[in-house]
Structure formats: structure tokens, C-alpha cells
Amino acid sequence: MESSLQRGRCEPFMPTQSQIELSPEILREIEVAKIRFFVGNAPRAGITLLFVCATLAVIYRRIAPLDQSIAWMIFVSVLVSGRTVVAHRLLKLPESTDPFYRYGRWTVYLTVLLGIQWIVPMALWFPDADSRTQGITLLVITCSIFGALISTAVHMTAFATYAVSTLGATYFGLQFSPERGNATFIALSTAATVFAFLSARAFQSVFKEAVLVRSENANLVRELKTSHDALVLADKARSRFVASVCHDIRQPLTALELLAHQAANTNDIAKKAEIVVKIRHSSSSLTKFVSSVLDVAKYEAGAIQPQLEPVSVSNLFGEIRREFEPLANQRSLALQFTVDERWLLLDPVLLKQATANLVDNAIKYTTAGSVSVLARFGGEALEVVVADTGCGIPHEIRGDVFKAYFRGNSVGSTNALGWGLGLTIASRSVNAMGGSLELDDQVEPTGATFRFRIPTLLAPTAPAAVAADTERGLDSSLRVVVLDDDEKIVDALVSTLLALGHDAIGFVSTADAIDVVSDNRDSIDLVVVDYRLNDTLDGLDVLRKVREMDASIQGVLMTADLASAAKESAEALGCGFLRKPFYEHELKARIAQLAIARKHYLAAPETRTDSADHAQN
Incomplete structure (x- = not known):
């Protein structure tokens, strides 16, 4: 197209009425x-x-x-x-x-x-x-x-x-x-x-x-100006974030360092056992904090997508109750659950994350009385209400409670009030499921009530057989190969798997791990591999090679990467996925599911024959 300069004249740019909608x-x-x-x-x-x-x-x-x-x-x-x-x-x-x-x-x-x-x-x-x-x-x-x-x-x-x-x-x-x-x-x-x-x-x-x-x-x-102001606020928030993270990480790390020094310098068995309990508490606190920070980062990166599956509402909320009952008993609080018995199509991880953070927040800010949880289905939505009899939330800070790193100071003691991320994670989990977390208007000091509704449908059938299979999978003993470029992670995973009753061997060399699987493909049940390896191959490449050797060998991909592509790729391969940091019970549950998957695969003769023919070719 001929320009105005090519035609011999220079025309200034001015948007015409046809170029700009005249509002x-x-x-x-x-x-x-x-x-x-x-x-x-x-x-x-x-x-x-x-x-x-x-x-x-x-x-x-x-x-x-x-x-x-x-x-x-x-x-x-x-x-x-x-x-x-x-x-x-x-x-x-x-x-x-x-x-x-x-x-x-x-x-x-x-x-x-x-x-x-x-x-x-x-x-x-x-x-x-x-x-x-x-x-x-x-x-x-x-x-x-x-x-x-x-x-x-x-x-x-x-x-x-x-x-x-x-x-x-x-x-x-x-x-x-x-x-x-x-x-x-x-x-x-x-x-x-x-x-x-x-x-x-x-x-x-x-x-x-x-x-x-x-x-x-x-x-x-x-x-x-708006963008500049937003960037200034974001920069200030980032500075506060870094300062808060550094402070909150150093606290448990300092405790771990001191406790480890005490354990190394005492021969008293009872004293060492007490120190180990404290070390586990500090380690758990640090893990929870890092997980919370990573969760917030995942939500901000838009890396969270709901994964719907049939979920027993009573079973999921039963897990939450068992998790928080010790803490409630320690504070002499009544923990009350009223839960629907139906199976619904939900994302169990997001629902549990949202509810658990609300319950945890309620217990922390309640010194006497009770914390009640209600979960009921109606109108193609699940409504969850978490109420407590604590100190309540002042009206002047109600608009700030869902902000990251905001900590209320209504309770007399500020100890153990967390990092100010619980309600942020709960709110964003609910948003990811298509709902909205709300704080009811109440007068202090009558406590606080949080509620949310998320769209859902009744599951076509209650997968009781799957649940029973998973329970049976917990008793299965597997031969597991662990691959990670961090030797400490390998040692920790191998020790954990041995403690769970599995036969495990670990590697930091990708080539050695692949050779062992290749030589023992008939006896290897599971490969647990990290996504980021100091090699030309990554964890997904390793799992693909393993599945090519024998499709019955199950795989678990681990990663601390916030991107969702690794999870989707692992699931496309039919493998499990764990995001670091994870807990022992998460590893145990994932292995149980894969053990059942392996049994079902081996029970189908046509797939086993196809796999053998593929390996021979």
C-alpha cells in the first residue's frame, strides 16, 4: 500500500472518527x-x-x-x-x-x-x-x-x-x-x-x-499513571514479600540449627527424643511456609486449573477433621463437622486447601468455645461455612484479611498466628473453583464466619471400588527406583520408601538409573524421578524411556517448578505427579494409586502381550 511519504507528502497521524469510536x-x-x-x-x-x-x-x-x-x-x-x-x-x-x-x-x-x-x-x-x-x-x-x-x-x-x-x-x-x-x-x-x-x-x-x-x-x-502506581505498589509488595520470606524462613532454620547442635552434644536418649520432636515441628513449620509461598506464587502465575473428579464430601472433610482434631484438643476447642454424604464432581486438592486454611485460621484465633464446619449441596453448588467463637475481626481491617502477609492482631498473643497467607490461599483456591470467599458481617466479639459456594454436580456413580482398591494398594510392597540430581533428596526418599515397606534404590546418575531399569524391567514396579536433572534428559524423557521398555512400570514425576506443563505432561504419560515440597502421606497415597494401576494393567492379558511384543521389537 502506498504511503503518504511515497506520494510526496508527509501527513501527520490523526485518528479519524472512523478509527475511534465516539462514545x-x-x-x-x-x-x-x-x-x-x-x-x-x-x-x-x-x-x-x-x-x-x-x-x-x-x-x-x-x-x-x-x-x-x-x-x-x-x-x-x-x-x-x-x-x-x-x-x-x-x-x-x-x-x-x-x-x-x-x-x-x-x-x-x-x-x-x-x-x-x-x-x-x-x-x-x-x-x-x-x-x-x-x-x-x-x-x-x-x-x-x-x-x-x-x-x-x-x-x-x-x-x-x-x-x-x-x-x-x-x-x-x-x-x-x-x-x-x-x-x-x-x-x-x-x-x-x-x-x-x-x-x-x-x-x-x-x-x-x-x-x-x-x-x-x-x-x-x-x-x-495507573500503571506506574501499580508498578510502584508491586515493587513495594515485592520488597515486603522478600523481607517477610527471609524473616519467616530464618526463624525455623535458626531453631533447626540450634536443635541439631543440641542433639549432637547430648547422650541422653530421652533428651534426644524430645529434640527430635522439636526438629520435626520446626521442619514441618518450614515446609508448610514454603508450600504456602509456592501456592501463592502458583495462583499469581495462573498455573492452577481445577481438575474435577468424583469426590466423597464426607471422606474429604473427614480427613480435614482428623488433621485438625489434635490442635483443637490442645486448645480445648470443640471441632464440629456437619457434612453432606454425597459424591460430587470437584477438585479435591483445591477444596481441601481452601477449607483446611479456613479451619486452621479459625482455630488459631479462637481461645475458647468451638469451630464449626458445614458442607451442604444444593442448587448445583456446594456451600461451605466455617464459623468460630473467637475474637472476631474488627470492621476496619475486614477489607485487608484476604491480602497476602496480612496478620490480624486481635488475639492477645501473637505467637503461632502464621504468616498471613492462609486466607489468601483459601480465597484464591475458591476463585480457581469458580466461587467467591466471603466474610459475614458480625459484631465483635462474636467470632467470624467465612463461607463460599462453588459450582458442582452430583457424580454419576460413587466410585467405592476405586476407594477400596486404593486402600488395598496401601499394603502393596513395590520395588522402586529413585532418580534425583540432589543426593540428599535421594537418600531421604529411599529411607522413606524403606520405612513404608518398599524395596528402594536411589541414583543421582540418569544413565545408571536407566541401565538398572533396563536390566531389571521384569522386577521394577515404580520409578520416581525429578523433573529437573543435570543431564540432557529431563524427568519426562526418563519416564518415556521407561514406559517404552515396559508399559507396566509406573512412574512418578517430582518437581518444584510452578509451571503446570510438567503436571499435564506427566498425566498424559499415565504417570503420577508430586509437587515439592510434599509430605509422606502424599507420597504414600500416590504410590498406592499407582500400585493398583499396575495390578490392573497386568491383569489385562491383551495389554501385557502388546507390551511384551513392543519390548521385543
């Missing part, structure tokens, strides 16, 4: 700009007209009587000024009368009057004047039309009515004049007026586009 706000802004332009330039136009007319009157004072010329010039100037004053005062009318459009309407009326007023002098005096005086008068009128360009050209209706009525009255007067020597003046005046019309149209178009550009620039400035 009511922009249209009103254009009208307001017209009014301000007219009000600002009308006095200048009047002064210019008076100056031109006075100059011509002085030059031709011997032809046209000076007193008459000055009289009608003053009359015209007064009328122009009066029109401006009256129209300007209309802006002071009440807002309900829409003063901007009323102003434009009265501008047209008064401009028409300004042109019509010529009818009187044109009818009484103009026809009897000599041709030279008539020519000068026509010149003055034409000059006044050009003078109107700097004031009324932005309002095309006003300009057109002024020019037509003024020239019309003049031409009307000429029809009664005995002089016939003004044809040249009339032709020149008409041509000048046509040129003025074209100029007015161009001026009006440029004016509108200028207003649009100004409006766009103003919007861009506002957007830039």
Missing part, C-alpha cells in the same frame, strides 16, 4: 471544547471586525458617511459581544438543563439574529448608496465572514447561518439598488464565501480530530 463522553467533550473555543475567540473576532471596519471607514470617509459607518459597526460589535455574553451566561444554568447543548442552541439563534439584523440597513440605506459604497460594504461583510472563522467555524451550523443570512440580506438589498456595477463585487464575495465554507469544514474536522487526540493523550497519561 457519549467524547462527543460531550467535543461540544465542551467547541464552547470554550467560541467563548475564547468571539471577543477577538469582534475586535478584528471592528478594526477592519473602522479602517475602511476612515479610508473611504469621503464616500461613505463616517457617522453612519461607525454607527452600524458599533451595532454589529455590540451584537457580537452581546451574543457571547448571553451564551456564556447560559453555562451558569442548572446542570439538569444540560447547559452545554443549550449553549450551542442559543449560539445558533443569536448568530442567525446577527445576520438577519442586516435586513434593516440593507433595505433602508444600502439600495440608495452609490456602487462604491455598496462594494465597500460588501467587502466589510465578507471580511466579517472570514472573521467568523476564528470563532464560529467549530460550530458549523452557527457559521453557516451567519454567513447565509448576512450575505442573503446584502444580496436582497442589491436587488433594489439602481446601481448595476456590483456584479464583480458579488462574484468575488460569493467565491470568497465558498472558500470560507470549505475552510470552515476543514477547520471543524481538524478541530474534532485534535480534541480526539487530546482525549486519547489524556487517557494514555491516566493509564500510564
Whole structure:
């Protein structure tokens, strides 16, 4: 497409009305700009007209009587000024009368009057004047039309009515004049007026586009300011985040360092056992904190997508109850659950994460009384309500409780109040499931009530057989190969698997692990591998090679990566997935599921035969 530069001219970029949708706000802004332009330039136009007319009157004072010329010039100037004053005062009318459009309407009326007023002098005096005086008068009128360009050209209706009525009255007067020597003046005046019309149209178009550009620039400035403010807030939040993370990680790390030193310097078995309990507590606290930080990061990265599956509501909430009963008993609180018995299509991980964080928060801020949990299905939605009899939440901080790292200080002691991430994670988990977490309005100190509703449907069938299979899978003993480039992780996983009753062997070398699986493919049941390896192959590549050797060998992919692609790829291979850091019970449950999957695979003779043929080929 040929550009304006290629055509030999440089055209400035201006968005046209077809390029920018003229909203009511922009249209009103254009009208307001017209009014301000007219009000600002009308006095200048009047002064210019008076100056031109006075100059011509002085030059031709011997032809046209000076007193008459000055009289009608003053009359015209007064009328122009009066029109401006009256129209300007209309802006002071009440807002309900829409003063901007009323102003434009009265501008047209008064401009028409300004042109019509010529009818009187044109009818009484103009026809009897000599041709030279008539020519000068026509010149003055034409000059006044050009003078109107700097004031009324932005309002095309006003300009057109002024020019037509003024020239019309003049031409009307000429029809009664005995002089016939003004044809040249009339032709020149008409041509000048046509040129003025074209100029007015161009001026009006440029004016509108200028207003649009100004409006766009103003919007861009506002957007830039908003973006700048958001970046400043984000930078401050990041700084607070880093400071909080550093502080909260150092706390349990310091405790672990001191406790490890104590354990190394004591021979008292009972004392060592007590220290081990404290070490496990600090380690669990650190793991929970890191998991919470990673969860928040996952939600902010948009890496969380609900994975719907049939879920027993009573079983899931039973797990939550068993998890928090020891803490509730320790604080002498009654933990009450009223739960629906049906199977629903839900994401069990997100639902448990949201509810568990709400229960944990309720227990922490309740010193006496009870914490109650209600889960009921109705209207194709599951409603969950967590209420406590704690200190309540002050109204002035209710808008902040869902913000990351916000910690309430209503409880007398600030110990063990967490990291200010629980409600943030709960809220974002609920949002990911298509719901909204709400805090009921209550008066202190009657406690706090959180509730949410998430869309769901009844599961087609209750998969009791699957649940029973999973329970049986917990008793299966497997031969497991562990692969990770971190030797400490390998040692910890192998020790955990041995403690769970499995036969496990670990590797930090990818090649060694693949060789062992290849040589013992008939006896290997499971491969647990990290996603990020210090090798040309990653964990997914290793699992693909293993499945090519023997499709019955199950796999688990581990990763601390927040991206969801690894999880989706692992599931596409038919493998399990664990996100670091994870707990022993999560590893145990995943292995149990894969043990059942292996049994089902081996029980199908056609798949076993196909796998053997594939391996031979």
C-alpha cells in the first residue's frame, strides 16, 4: 500500500472518527471544547471586525458617511459581544438543563439574529448608496465572514447561518439598488464565501480530530499513571514479600540449627527424643511456609486449573477433621463437622486447601468455645461455612484479611498466628473453583464466619471400588527406583520408601538409573524421578524411556517448578505427579494409586502381550 511519504507528502497521524469510536463522553467533550473555543475567540473576532471596519471607514470617509459607518459597526460589535455574553451566561444554568447543548442552541439563534439584523440597513440605506459604497460594504461583510472563522467555524451550523443570512440580506438589498456595477463585487464575495465554507469544514474536522487526540493523550497519561502506581505498589509488595520470606524462613532454620547442635552434644536418649520432636515441628513449620509461598506464587502465575473428579464430601472433610482434631484438643476447642454424604464432581486438592486454611485460621484465633464446619449441596453448588467463637475481626481491617502477609492482631498473643497467607490461599483456591470467599458481617466479639459456594454436580456413580482398591494398594510392597540430581533428596526418599515397606534404590546418575531399569524391567514396579536433572534428559524423557521398555512400570514425576506443563505432561504419560515440597502421606497415597494401576494393567492379558511384543521389537 502506498504511503503518504511515497506520494510526496508527509501527513501527520490523526485518528479519524472512523478509527475511534465516539462514545457519549467524547462527543460531550467535543461540544465542551467547541464552547470554550467560541467563548475564547468571539471577543477577538469582534475586535478584528471592528478594526477592519473602522479602517475602511476612515479610508473611504469621503464616500461613505463616517457617522453612519461607525454607527452600524458599533451595532454589529455590540451584537457580537452581546451574543457571547448571553451564551456564556447560559453555562451558569442548572446542570439538569444540560447547559452545554443549550449553549450551542442559543449560539445558533443569536448568530442567525446577527445576520438577519442586516435586513434593516440593507433595505433602508444600502439600495440608495452609490456602487462604491455598496462594494465597500460588501467587502466589510465578507471580511466579517472570514472573521467568523476564528470563532464560529467549530460550530458549523452557527457559521453557516451567519454567513447565509448576512450575505442573503446584502444580496436582497442589491436587488433594489439602481446601481448595476456590483456584479464583480458579488462574484468575488460569493467565491470568497465558498472558500470560507470549505475552510470552515476543514477547520471543524481538524478541530474534532485534535480534541480526539487530546482525549486519547489524556487517557494514555491516566493509564500510564495507573500503571506506574501499580508498578510502584508491586515493587513495594515485592520488597515486603522478600523481607517477610527471609524473616519467616530464618526463624525455623535458626531453631533447626540450634536443635541439631543440641542433639549432637547430648547422650541422653530421652533428651534426644524430645529434640527430635522439636526438629520435626520446626521442619514441618518450614515446609508448610514454603508450600504456602509456592501456592501463592502458583495462583499469581495462573498455573492452577481445577481438575474435577468424583469426590466423597464426607471422606474429604473427614480427613480435614482428623488433621485438625489434635490442635483443637490442645486448645480445648470443640471441632464440629456437619457434612453432606454425597459424591460430587470437584477438585479435591483445591477444596481441601481452601477449607483446611479456613479451619486452621479459625482455630488459631479462637481461645475458647468451638469451630464449626458445614458442607451442604444444593442448587448445583456446594456451600461451605466455617464459623468460630473467637475474637472476631474488627470492621476496619475486614477489607485487608484476604491480602497476602496480612496478620490480624486481635488475639492477645501473637505467637503461632502464621504468616498471613492462609486466607489468601483459601480465597484464591475458591476463585480457581469458580466461587467467591466471603466474610459475614458480625459484631465483635462474636467470632467470624467465612463461607463460599462453588459450582458442582452430583457424580454419576460413587466410585467405592476405586476407594477400596486404593486402600488395598496401601499394603502393596513395590520395588522402586529413585532418580534425583540432589543426593540428599535421594537418600531421604529411599529411607522413606524403606520405612513404608518398599524395596528402594536411589541414583543421582540418569544413565545408571536407566541401565538398572533396563536390566531389571521384569522386577521394577515404580520409578520416581525429578523433573529437573543435570543431564540432557529431563524427568519426562526418563519416564518415556521407561514406559517404552515396559508399559507396566509406573512412574512418578517430582518437581518444584510452578509451571503446570510438567503436571499435564506427566498425566498424559499415565504417570503420577508430586509437587515439592510434599509430605509422606502424599507420597504414600500416590504410590498406592499407582500400585493398583499396575495390578490392573497386568491383569489385562491383551495389554501385557502388546507390551511384551513392543519390548521385543
